[in-house]
Amino acid sequence: MPLLVRFLAATLSLAVGGLVAWAVLGLPESAGLREAVTAQMDRSGVSHPVTAVLLNFRGYDTLLEVAVLLLALIAAWSLRLAPPGRSPERPGLVLRELVRLLVPVLIVLAGYLLWLGAHAPGGAFQAGALLAGAGVLLALVEVRPLGATPPFALRLLAAAGVLVFLAVALLAMWGGRLLEYPPEWAGLLILAIESAATVSIGLALAYLFRGDEPTTHREGGERT
Amino acid sequence: MIGLADLALLPWVVALPLGGAVLSFVLRTRAPFVGLVTALATAAAGLLLAAQVLAAGVQRHLVGGWGAPLGIDLQADGLSALMVAMTAVVGLGVSVYGSAYFAGGNEDTAHQRAYFWPLWLLLWTALNALFVTADAFNAYVTLELLGLSAVALVALAATPAALTGAMRYLLVGLLGSLLYLLGVGLLYGAAATLDLQQLAQAPLSGRVAAVALAAITAGLVLKTALFPFHFWLPPAHASAPAPVSAVLSALVVKASFYLLLRFWFFVAPELASAVLTTGLGLLGAAAVLWGGLRALTAERLKLVVAYSTVAQIGYLFLVFPLGLGQPEGFTAWGGAALLVLAHATAKAAMFLSAGVILKAAAHDGVSGIDGTAQALPVTIFAFALAGVSLIGLPPTGGFAAKWLLLNSALASGQWWWALVLIAGSLLAAAYTFRVLAHAFTRLPGDPPPCVRSRRLEWSALALAATALALGFVATDVLELLRVGAPVQGPVLMERAP
Amino acid sequence: MSAVLAYGLAGAALIAIGLYALIVRRHLLRKILAMNVVGNGVFLVLVALAKRSAVPDPVPHAMVLTGIVVAVSATALALALAVRVRDATGQATLDERRGTAAEAGRGRDAPG
Numbered sequence: 012m013p014l015l016v017r018f019l020a021a022t023l024s025l026a027v028g029g030l031v032a033w034a035v036l037g038l039p040e041s042a043g044l045r046e047a048v049t050a051q052m053d054r055s056g057v058s059h060p061v062t063a064v065l066l067n068f069r070g071y072d073t074l075l076e077v078a079v080l081l082l083a084l085i086a087a088w089s090l091r092l093a094p095p096g097r098s099p100e101r102p103g104l105v106l107r108e109l110v111r112l113l114v115p116v117l118i119v120l121a122g123y124l125l126w127l128g129a130h131a132p133g134g135a136f137q138a139g140a141l142l143a144g145a146g147v148l149l150a151l152v153e154v155r156p157l158g159a160t161p162p163f164a165l166r167l168l169a170a171a172g173v174l175v176f177l178a179v180a181l182l183a184m185w186g187g188r189l190l191e192y193p194p195e196w197a198g199l200l201i202l203a204i205e206s207a208a209t210v211s212i213g214l215a216l217a218y219l220f221r222g223d224e225p226t227t228h229r230e231g232g233e234r235t
Numbered sequence: 236m237i238g239l240a241d242l243a244l245l246p247w248v249v250a251l252p253l254g255g256a257v258l259s260f261v262l263r264t265r266a267p268f269v270g271l272v273t274a275l276a277t278a279a280a281g282l283l284l285a286a287q288v289l290a291a292g293v294q295r296h297l298v299g300g301w302g303a304p305l306g307i308d309l310q311a312d313g314l315s316a317l318m319v320a321m322t323a324v325v326g327l328g329v330s331v332y333g334s335a336y337f338a339g340g341n342e343d344t345a346h347q348r349a350y351f352w353p354l355w356l357l358l359w360t361a362l363n364a365l366f367v368t369a370d371a372f373n374a375y376v377t378l379e380l381l382g383l384s385a386v387a388l389v390a391l392a393a394t395p396a397a398l399t400g401a402m403r404y405l406l407v408g409l410l411g412s413l414l415y416l417l418g419v420g421l422l423y424g425a426a427a428t429l430d431l432q433q434l435a436q437a438p439l440s441g442r443v444a445a446v447a448l449a450a451i452t453a454g455l456v457l458k459t460a461l462f463p464f465h466f467w468l469p470p471a472h473a474s475a476p477a478p479v480s481a482v483l484s485a486l487v488v489k490a491s492f493y494l495l496l497r498f499w500f501f502v503a504p505e506l507a508s509a510v511l512t513t514g515l516g517l518l519g520a521a522a523v524l525w526g527g528l529r530a531l532t533a534e535r536l537k538l539v540v541a542y543s544t545v546a547q548i549g550y551l552f553l554v555f556p557l558g559l560g561q562p563e564g565f566t567a568w569g570g571a572a573l574l575v576l577a578h579a580t581a582k583a584a585m586f587l588s589a590g591v592i593l594k595a596a597a598h599d600g601v602s603g604i605d606g607t608a609q610a611l612p613v614t615i616f617a618f619a620l621a622g623v624s625l626i627g628l629p630p631t632g633g634f635a636a637k638w639l640l641l642n643s644a645l646a647s648g649q650w651w652w653a654l655v656l657i658a659g660s661l662l663a664a665a666y667t668f669r670v671l672a673h674a675f676t677r678l679p680g681d682p683p684p685c686v687r688s689r690r691l692e693w694s695a696l697a698l699a700a701t702a703l704a705l706g707f708v709a710t711d712v713l714e715l716l717r718v719g720a721p722v723q724g725p726v727l728m729e730r731a732p
Numbered sequence: 733m734s735a736v737l738a739y740g741l742a743g744a745a746l747i748a749i750g751l752y753a754l755i756v757r758r759h760l761l762r763k764i765l766a767m768n769v770v771g772n773g774v775f776l777v778l779v780a781l782a783k784r785s786a787v788p789d790p791v792p793h794a795m796v797l798t799g800i801v802v803a804v805s806a807t808a809l810a811l812a813l814a815v816r817v818r819d820a821t822g823q824a825t826l827d828e829r830r831g832t833a834a835e836a837g838r839g840r841d842a843p844g
Contacts, residue, residue, distance in 0.1 A: 024752040027748060028749075030446050035737065038781070043785070044789060051301070061797070072373055076801050086354065393820075405806070413770050
């Protein structure tokens, strides 16, 4: 890069950083929306404020965000990447044994984090990330746990998070507004949404690690 | 008996395309059918929403029942309704075109066909969600949904140019979104709310709000491809598949421009200094001239159309000096909104026509379209009609829009912007006629054989006809725009004595 | 220095560093990493906002969580796209200088 560009980039970056720092120094003291959240916690169906914000008060954001992750998966598959290359050697002993030990633990931990999200930091994204981690480990030892699953079922599982979330959101309009959970059902609905989302998030992240789209090759080469 | 005013349309304009997108992804072989049905439903919902706002005023939907600032609200005033309606019309046209464009037997087109629909419907979801959200952070999520789907659609063409263009577009888009997010965060820091209406009412003065608005503006200007940050647009728009180019130029760039209007006209007009408005106006003027000149000299047909987008976006920024902080700003406001609509329909028609022409042409340079007027009369007519609207000749929508902007410039004493408008029209005429001259060249012998698809040609023509029709319904459009408008004034200003 | 200032100024520094690298570095992987650094800087500023009260404000935390998922999605797409660019052009850069010249006079790229 020519020196002039570097100089201009440095000046710009310092200016931007300086402006942000200047703004941070001038931030007013404020509790923000904390009190508004606390006031409505008992109607939210969960006892952890961040989960309440994510899955209830601002659940619409989370719905779109789960859609963004699904979009990333669809987009990556649309690029038609080649499958990750197989290494010429067999994965080493340490890796194999570690995977054998870790994957079940990760799956159990994912379930635990999903359940925990109602009253402590946790929830669908954290649990999904752990599941994806298990998927990545399995990919490293070239094991494909869902290798025999038909691609249609895989797409359905990947889409399950958005589908369940959207279905609950629209069904709530029967008696109220979009995503307006009846307070006595709120906790259960949130758990249902988070469970579906966990599976989808784990699947999406794991497949994004691999990059290629799962296909079955039939006689005529037609993909389902 | 449920009246129009009682329908909760706002959630449906988002839920319909979202559901359709996911279904078309899961039901891969049925994707075109699911896609078309969803397009029809979504377009209908969008047009109904516009009718509802016209009849019953600003619509608001409290998602989750909580209400701002705790929850997220959806809101449609005149501007939002117009944007949703514009997306409905262009979206329907592009969907019909797309159902025929990706038809074909080989594996590549089958792959494109399967992925076009989920990506396009997710893009439509993002657009509608952006236009009806009343929450600044929710707008960030919709911006990302929009950007990522747009990038993936560009990359669907799979050529080196498309892939590189998509990569550049992605990086620029992400930077823009992050700057926007930074600004929204700082605004929350200053005002303890994310709701646009509450932010508008909060006293926004001091350094935090100023830096916040600066970050938001910088991010959105990047995403709207205002000169000199337009460098990413021509490669991306020119190398994408034709229906994608149409959507990008007609709709996607308008989304970030819409957010700029929201923040400056609704949330923080008091922070707008003359430096800002004049600065944006000057950059817009530069865009008009630079884009027009580059369109005149571009070698590839789609590059001509893409640079035309850069130029037309420049016109839009004239709304800042002409409308913001002006006592009778509605003239400029109306002109800008009409221009957004007119450009959307005309540019979409132009790109769709270009797609048909390029399927028949010898190569994708401008000279490669020699003789195509004989072979594709409907398509060339659509291209010409779209060009007429872009130039701003009566009785098209483009003319109505420019007439309002000219009136605003002359009546408020800022006559120099009028020069920009005129120069831009001359350049548009030049590059449009350049293309048409090549098309009407008579080749010796018979016209080149090409497969003609009625659906492709007529969807392009339908959109061009809409650009023309806009000129006739301009007053109705402006009446819808009045609902919840941030500026007052007559449609046409009296000249200052 | 209070926690708010620590997080906020660190965030500002990350934004500056990431922005510089994003503009100056040519390799796509570096640009993507730089973008992540900018993103993390913005998230740190949001965390600073939450820390202004003794009991943290949950809304900026939710914003950061959403932002992280969006950033992961965007990074995943960017990496996949970078791999395809490398496969298609033989190098993992954007090469703007060559790009504009190549646009101008090349022949048939792809239909439509």
